[in-house]
Amino acid sequence: MYKVLLVDAAQQSKDTTINLLAWRELGFSLEDHASTRVEAMAMFARQPYALVLINMKCTQVDGIRLCQQIRETSRVPIILLGGDNDFQLARKAMCYQVSDYLPDPISPDELQASLCRVERELEEFIGAESKALTILPEDLTTPNSAPSNIIDKVKEFVEESLHQNITLKEISNIFHFNYSYLGQKFKSHENMTFNEYLLQKRMEKAKFLLEHTDMKIYEIANEVGYTEMDWFYKKFKAYTGVSANEFRKMISITA
Template sequence: MYKVLLVDFDSTSSMEMLQRMPEWNRIEFELNAYANSSADAIEFLDRNYFSLILIGMNGSHNDALYLCEHIRQKSRVPIVLIGGSNDFQLARKALYYQVSDYLPDPVSSLELTSSLLAVKGELDREVDKNKALTWTPANKDVQSQGQSNIIEKVKDFVEEALHQNITLKEISNTLHFNCSYLGQKFKFQENMTFNEYLLQQRMEKAKMLLENTDLKVYEIASEIGYTEMDWFYKKFKAYTGVSANEYRKMFSITA
C-alpha cells in the first residue's frame, strides 16, 4: 500500500472530493497524513516516508509552488497538484518542478483516479528496479528521465498509429494523464505543440514515400491518416511549398 500525504491549503473542496473517492484501497493508495500548511507538510516529510504528495492548490498557488520547490530540493517523490486554475504560466511552473500531474478545476473523481493509476505504474516500476522513492537528495538526471519518458511514449504512439486519426485526448486517456497537462509537458520539452509535431511526422513520412515508392498520392495520404484528399493536398503544399505531384517530379529530376 502506497502512503499519501495530502496538503490542502483550503481544507474544504479537496478533502471533500478525496473523501468521496471509493477507490483508495483498490488502487493501493492510503491517505496516511494531512497538512494544511507548507510548514506542517515539510515537518511530515522530514519525519516520515511517503510515496506520493497530493497538493490541493485552491487559490493558494504560490504556497503550493513554494512547497514543490522545497520538495524538489530534497526528493523526487511524485507530486500531483489538484484544483489549480487552467493557466499556461502556472502549468509551466508546475512542469519546472516536474510534478507527475496537474489537474485544474473542476477535478472529477474519475480524472484523479486515472492520474493516481499512472503514478502507481511509475511507483511499481521503481519498486521492481529497487529504486524506492525516499526523502533524499534529488537526482536531477533521473527526474529529467522521468519527464522525458512520458513524452517518448507519446511519440512512440504517434509513430505506431500515424495512419489513424490520432488525438492527444485519446493518447492521454491511454496513458492515464490529464490531456491539458500532457499537452503542456509536450510543448515544454519539444518546443512545439502536439498537433505541430503530428503534422511534421505526417508530412515527413509523405515526403519519404513520394521520394522512395511508386504509391499513388491517395495511397500515401491514407498511409499517414488522411481520408480527405483536398485536406492532404492543402497541408502538404503549406508544409513544403509545392504540391505532392510537383514534389515527386522534383525528386525524380534530381535523383
Template structure:
C-alpha cells in the same frame, strides 16, 4: 521542490514580502517567477513549468478572474488567490474556477503555510499534477463560462429601460470588459451591442403590437431618451417606421 508563479500588479514588492513571510524551501516550494499582468503570466506559463500559481487580488479583480478562466481552459494547476477583500460574491467566482484556496487580507504566514501544505499533499499524491501546464487546444464545449453569458443576458432583461453598457455589466460581474465582450460574441454569434439592440427592438415591436402606449413611452421603456434616435434605430431594424408598424398590426386586428 515545487515551483511557484506569483501574479500580482505589484509583483516585485509582493515577491519580496512573500519571500520574507515563509521558509519556502522548508515546506517544499520555490518562488520561481512573477508577473504583473495576465499576459505576462500566460507567456511565462507557456515557456516554463509551474506547480502552483499565486494570484494577488489587491487591485484588479477582473484581471485575476480572467487569468483563472484562461488557466482553467488549459490546466488543473492549483491556484491560490491571496489578498483583497472578504467579499462573498468574489469568493463565489473564485470557487467557480475551482481555486485551491482564497485568502483575503490580512494574509498570515500560518494561513498561507497551511494552504500551501494542503496543495503539496495533493501534488505529492499525484505526480501527474507536476505536469500541470500541458496546454491543450480548446473548443466551444470546453470553454465553461456559459453561465456568465446568461448573467449578462439577465442583466439586459432586468435593465432594458436604463442606459446599459458592457463596462457596467463587467464591473458588476467582476470580469474584464474586453474579455467578456469576446466571450459574448463567441457564444451568441453577435456582439453585445448587437444583442442589446435586438432585445430593445423586439420589445418595442411587442409593445407596439399589444399596447396603446405612446411612441415616446415605448422608447422610454426600452432605454431611449431621445425619440428621434429611437425612430432611426427602429426603422433601420424593421424597415418601417414605428407608426407604420403599429398601423400594420391594427389593420390585421
C-alpha cells in the same frame, strides 16, 4: 522542489509575499514573478508550474480572468492572496476551482496550511501518475519508469500509428493521463504542441514515400492518416510550399 509562479502587479506586496514564509524549506521555489495577466500566461505557456499564486489586491478582475484562462488548459493548483473578504469574489473563484482564497490580512500560518494542502494534492497526483505508468497497456512501460518517460511513449505511439486518426485526447485516455497536463508536458519537452509534432511526422513520412516509392498519392495520404485527399493536399502544400505532385516531379528531376 515545486516551482511556483507569483503574479503580483505591485513590487511591495510581491516582496511581502516572498518574505512571508521560508518557501524553500516548505518545498516550494518562489523565483518566477509576473506583473500582468498577459505576462503570466506567456510564462505559463513556456514552462509548467506546480502552483500559481495570484495577488488580488490591485486587480481583482484581472485575477479572476487569469484563473479562467489557466483553467482552459490546466488543473494546476491556484491560491488567491489579498483583496477584500468579498463573498461574490470568493464565489467566482470557486467556479474556477481555486485551491484557496486568503484575503487581507494574510496570516503566515494560514498560507502555510494552504501550501501543505496543495503539497498533499500534488503528491497524490504524482503518485497516481506513477501508478498509471506501471499499468499502461501493450507493454509501453515498465515498473519504476520515470513520469517524464511518458513523452517518449507518446512519440513511439505516434510512430506506430501515423496511418490512424490520432488525437492527444485518445492517447491521454490510453495512457491514463490528464489531457491538458499531457499537452503541457509534451509542449515543454518538445518545444512544440502535440498537433505540430504530429503534422511534422506525417508530412516528413509523406515526403519520404513520395521520394522513395511508387505509391499513388492517395495511398500515401492514407498511409499518413488522411482519408480526405483535399485536406492532405492542403496540409502538404502548406508544409512544403508545393503540391504533392510538384514535390514528386522536383525529386525526379534532381535524382
